[in-house]
Amino acid sequence: MEEKEISPEESLKLIQSMIGKARRQYSDNSIFFLLWGWIVLVASLTHYYLAVYTSFEDPYIGWSLTLVGAVASAVIGAKKGKSRLVKNYMDKMYGWLWLSLGLAMFTIIFNGELVGWNTVPFILLFAGVGTAVSGAMMNFKPMQFGALAFWILSIIAFRQSENDQMLLMALGVALGYLLPGYIMKANSKKHGV
Amino acid sequence: MGFDQLDPLLHSQLRLAVMSLLISVESADFVYIKEQTESTAGNLSVQIDKLSTAGYIEVTKQFEGKKPKTTCKITSKGITAFETYVKTIQQYLKP
Numbered sequence: 001m002e003e004k005e006i007s008p009e010e011s012l013k014l015i016q017s018m019i020g021k022a023r024r025q026y027s028d029n030s031i032f033f034l035l036w037g038w039i040v041l042v043a044s045l046t047h048y049y050l051a052v053y054t055s056f057e058d059p060y061i062g063w064s065l066t067l068v069g070a071v072a073s074a075v076i077g078a079k080k081g082k083s084r085l086v087k088n089y090m091d092k093m094y095g096w097l098w099l100s101l102g103l104a105m106f107t108i109i110f111n112g113e114l115v116g117w118n119t120v121p122f123i124l125l126f127a128g129v130g131t132a133v134s135g136a137m138m139n140f141k142p143m144q145f146g147a148l149a150f151w152i153l154s155i156i157a158f159r160q161s162e163n164d165q166m167l168l169m170a171l172g173v174a175l176g177y178l179l180p181g182y183i184m185k186a187n188s189k190k191h192g193v
Numbered sequence: 194m195g196f197d198q199l200d201p202l203l204h205s206q207l208r209l210a211v212m213s214l215l216i217s218v219e220s221a222d223f224v225y226i227k228e229q230t231e232s233t234a235g236n237l238s239v240q241i242d243k244l245s246t247a248g249y250i251e252v253t254k255q256f257e258g259k260k261p262k263t264t265c266k267i268t269s270k271g272i273t274a275f276e277t278y279v280k281t282i283q284q285y286l287k288p
Contacts, residue, residue, distance in 0.1 A: 006206050008199075008285035014206065015279065018213030021229050022221075082257070085225035088218045 027084070027091055028188035029134075031076060032098070033181030039069045040173040048166040070102075090137055101130045120165035124154035124172050131176050142183045146176030199285075202247050203278045207232055208240045212275050215250060215267040223263035241265060249274055 006014065046062035077095070084091070108115070108122045115122075128150030135143030153172045157165045203209050210230045215221060227237050241263075244250045249271035253264045267275070 006204065006209070008282045010206075011204065011209060011282055012286065014209055015213045018210050018229070019217045022214050022217035085222040086218050087220045092219060 030181045030185040033177040037173045037177030039065045044166040044169040051163045121154045121157040142180040149175040197281045220266040
């Protein structure tokens, strides 16, 4: 591109094309969905197995994996941010959305005893909000479908025992995080985001 | 009815391209702007300096390891100038 005078028509075309280029850029965030999808899947199934089939005293032990997840997410997020050549508002909103939801989830788990350890339905609801908004921002239908799954499972979970809630949690992340996460990963490979 | 004067700083292909890119994002790296505008580093550098001197964009130079990293961000003065420019262009294009 040269530095030259242009006509008003050319000017408008140029503005449109440049804004279009900037808008098309979106980041492949599938790694976070896959990371958390697997962590929650393993933790909830372990919890269910230990609570139902063994006399192990601390069936929730698997949830300590979430600490690893939190550290890994922070490290991956910081690395991605550094290597990113362009910072767009969508990435910023996306980051704040999940950070706030993460804090909300932590708050409900931290105060779990006060709600009779009925934390899963709330976590499913929060995850549903996150995937619904993320899906809409990226115009990515599988994630919006995942949000619907989280919401329905949350309604069911409110009516189940703590142990059975773990199975719904596992199903929720499989449909809401892992499935859309793998589709997103495959798409970004194909289109080279 | 006379037309308003088009801002000469913006009414130039490369500078307008840079501003149009920056108005849509929070900030962008020099390398990204160079790729998207398909310009040469030398020319882009000159135009970015002009926009920066006018206060339309903010340029931050950092080092990432040993590599220099230049980040550009549009300022509120730049946004106003860009909006005025688009309004003026619309006057020219009205039938």
